[in-house]
Amino acid sequence: MSATVSPPSSPISHRLRAAPSRSLRCSAISRGRVVRMSAAGTESPALSCERMAVKPPSHPTYDLKGVIKLALAEDAGDRGDVTCMATIPAAMEVEAHFLAKEDGVVAGIALAEMVFHEVDPSLTVDWSKKDGDYIHKGLQFGRVSGRAYSVVVAERVVLNFMQRMSGIATLTKMPHPARILETRKTAPVLRLVDKWAVLIGGGKNHRMGLFDMVMIKDNHISIAGGVTDAIRSVDVYLEQRNLQMEVEVETRTLEEVKEVLNYASRTNTSLTRIMLDNMVIPLSNGDVDVSMLQEAVGLINGKFETEASGNVTLETVHKIGQTGVTYISSGALTHSVKALDISLKIDTDLALEVGRRTKRA
Numbered sequence: 001m002s003a004t005v006s007p008p009s010s011p012i013s014h015r016l017r018a019a020p021s022r023s024l025r026c027s028a029i030s031r032g033r034v035v036r037m038s039a040a041g042t043e044s045p046a047l048s049c050e051r052m053a054v055k056p057p058s059h060p061t062y063d064l065k066g067v068i069k070l071a072l073a074e075d076a077g078d079r080g081d082v083t084c085m086a087t088i089p090a091a092m093e094v095e096a097h098f099l100a101k102e103d104g105v106v107a108g109i110a111l112a113e114m115v116f117h118e119v120d121p122s123l124t125v126d127w128s129k130k131d132g133d134y135i136h137k138g139l140q141f142g143r144v145s146g147r148a149y150s151v152v153v154a155e156r157v158v159l160n161f162m163q164r165m166s167g168i169a170t171l172t173k174m175p176h177p178a179r180i181l182e183t184r185k186t187a188p189v190l191r192l193v194d195k196w197a198v199l200i201g202g203g204k205n206h207r208m209g210l211f212d213m214v215m216i217k218d219n220h221i222s223i224a225g226g227v228t229d230a231i232r233s234v235d236v237y238l239e240q241r242n243l244q245m246e247v248e249v250e251t252r253t254l255e256e257v258k259e260v261l262n263y264a265s266r267t268n269t270s271l272t273r274i275m276l277d278n279m280v281i282p283l284s285n286g287d288v289d290v291s292m293l294q295e296a297v298g299l300i301n302g303k304f305e306t307e308a309s310g311n312v313t314l315e316t317v318h319k320i321g322q323t324g325v326t327y328i329s330s331g332a333l334t335h336s337v338k339a340l341d342i343s344l345k346i347d348t349d350l351a352l353e354v355g356r357r358t359k360r361a
Helices: 064-076 082-087 109-119 148-173 191-200 218-224 227-240 254-266 291-300 317-321 348-357
Strands: 014-016 025-029 034-038 092-100 124-127 140-147 179-181 214-216 247-251 273-277 305-309 327-329 342-345
Touching: 064 109, 064 148, 064 191, 082 148, 092 148, 109 124, 109 148, 140 148, 148 191, 148 342, 214 227, 218 227, 218 247, 227 247, 227 254, 247 254, 254 273, 254 291, 273 291, 291 305, 317 327
Parallel strands: 179 327, 214 247, 247 273, 273 305, 305 327
Antiparallel strands: 014 092, 025 034, 034 124, 092 140, 092 342, 124 140
16 A cells, blocks of 8 residues: 555655564764664664664663563553554554753663664664763754554653653763762662663763672661671671672761771771761751861772762752762762653644744744
């Protein structure tokens, strides 16, 4: 069937034909800097594509494809998209464009490829930006073409991932005087996705979970009987099992910092980093006092990596970084993220008209 439907009132041409299956390919298009990724014939097309700007962090048990399937399944329920089935002819094809509605850093392009592939391997996606690039309000930075039903079914899941990841990447990308880390305060089941967005934004991942780094926190210290006993127990545990991994201990006072340094001076310890928790003191005028943090950094004097934690905000991060800490960790990167406004529109002319009216394009 090769008929074409072009309503005179719409600039969009819907081609009524069956789309042939395509194999995975990545190639640059000379006009502008467009990357074409047509996804099919592989388990994880986006992850195997050499054009992926930033690879996701590794995790021994995380099933990213399973997370995508779960996201699609919760949307489809037990009936599928009843609106699409009622309104869209099965063979109709469309072209839809990704539209930025605010400035920020785009993230989730590679993940979007995986979602589109899961819904329909015959869909073709072109991008003029890559993960980690800046986008500005009103910019069309990508397009997907193929079966109309598949495009609309994938739309919300793709945007949910991209908007959240882009919000995290945008917050991470802001200039900071020390390396920014996220924490484990991520959305349940989205740990790897959230941490991937931090990498795309130029940050560094903290531990992925409970398995890849020893992190001695306040409750461990209380149960172990003190900070020295806690570190000693970790040293014994790792030595007995012939394990090598990073070890961090949380300190809350200068006395605890001194105790840690005293233990380390007498022992061949596995300790690699000291967390300086809540040593940034908020002031009534909205400023912060970092003198305690600065003194702690001075005491450590480069013997171990240092990490500032607690009372970290966009307003305080620069002052905290000026103390000389190695890292600044912020749970807000992932637990309080503001999604970046991105849409996927078939009729982009109308979308831009509405966007200008509402000051969103």
